[in-house]
Amino acid sequence: MFSLTYEYKLKPTSAQVARFEDWLEQCRRVYNYALAERKDWFKSRSCQINACSLQSEYIIPAQTKRPTYASQCQTLTAYRKTSGNLQRVQSQVLQQALRRLEQAFVSMWEQGHGFPRFKKSGTMRSFVFPQVGIDAVRDGAIKLPLIGWIKFRQSRSIPDGAKLKQVRIVRRASGWFAMLTLQWDVSVPDVMPHGEALGVDVGISHLAAVSNGKLFPNPRPFEKLERKLRLLQQRVPLKS
Known part of the structure; x- marks a missing residue:
């Protein structure tokens, strides 16, 4: 498989911009809620048995498992049925916010990054559609789930034979952009080493x-x- 990312500037309507901003805010709240759940679980396990705080303590039953991406996705699915705000956002977009949190914890464990932080209002800059429909790009416009067709400035043509795998909507100071991840079913040949190795x-x-x-x-x-x-x-x- 061979993948490339093409970036285009969107030309959304005022209603679509309002919807983008609402989706970013809902993704931020899901991210912060999931982070708070994980943080509380870690704090409940960091207290010594014989030296609990006299003011406050995180008490979570011992049989409660550590929150993971899979368990939090199940919780999100159940809570989304009762929340009108979350129902306005596609379910896979909200799940990608949880996956983003999971990647932050993996970076903390494997690469030595700091503990993930809560995101303030306005700091969430992008959300992801992991799947889009067939023929989602046509004549300088892209069709997004629950949003519909959005025009964009097609600065360069999309090569033939490419499959659209995912779309990331990004907010910047200069406007809204769509990052299209394209994939080709081709095998890239490996470069065979030749000659002698030198230090x-x-x-x-x-x-x-x-x-x-x-x-x-x-x-x-x-x-x-x-x-x-x-x-x-x-x-x-x-x-x-």
């Missing part, structure tokens, strides 16, 4: 030293240009 060490006295014994001299461009600058300054006539 390169960058130094000070020499620009580089290679493992086969070859040394590359340091060109020292600053010293040469400094000499040239000194000569040019001598040719400048002194002001009376």
Whole structure:
């Protein structure tokens, strides 16, 4: 599989812009609620048994499992049936907000990033449609679930044979943009290694030293240009 992302500037109507902003706000609330649930669970497990706080304590039953992406998606599905605000947003878009939180925790565990933070109002900049319908792009317009057709400025044509996998709607200072992830069912050939492997060490006295014994001299461009600058300054006539 071979994937590329094409970005186009949207030309939404005022009603569509209002809907975009409402969806961003609902995604932000789902993200913050899920983060609060996970944070409470971690805090309830971080207290020592013989040294609980006298003011307040997070008490969650011991048999309660750690919140995960799958469990929170189930909770979201049940809560969405009773919430009119969430029913205005496509279910998969809300699930992508939970997946975004899951990726933040994976980055914390595997890459040493900090604990995920709550998002303030207006800080959520994008939401994702993981699936779109067939022939969703046509004549400079894209059809999004529950929103309909939206015009965009087609700055470049979409290659033939590409499948639209997902659409990310992004809000920026210059307007709204759609990032289309396109995929081709082709295999990219791997580059076969050839020749001998060499080790390169960058130094000070020499620009580089290679493992086969070859040394590359340091060109020292600053010293040469400094000499040239000194000569040019001598040719400048002194002001009376």
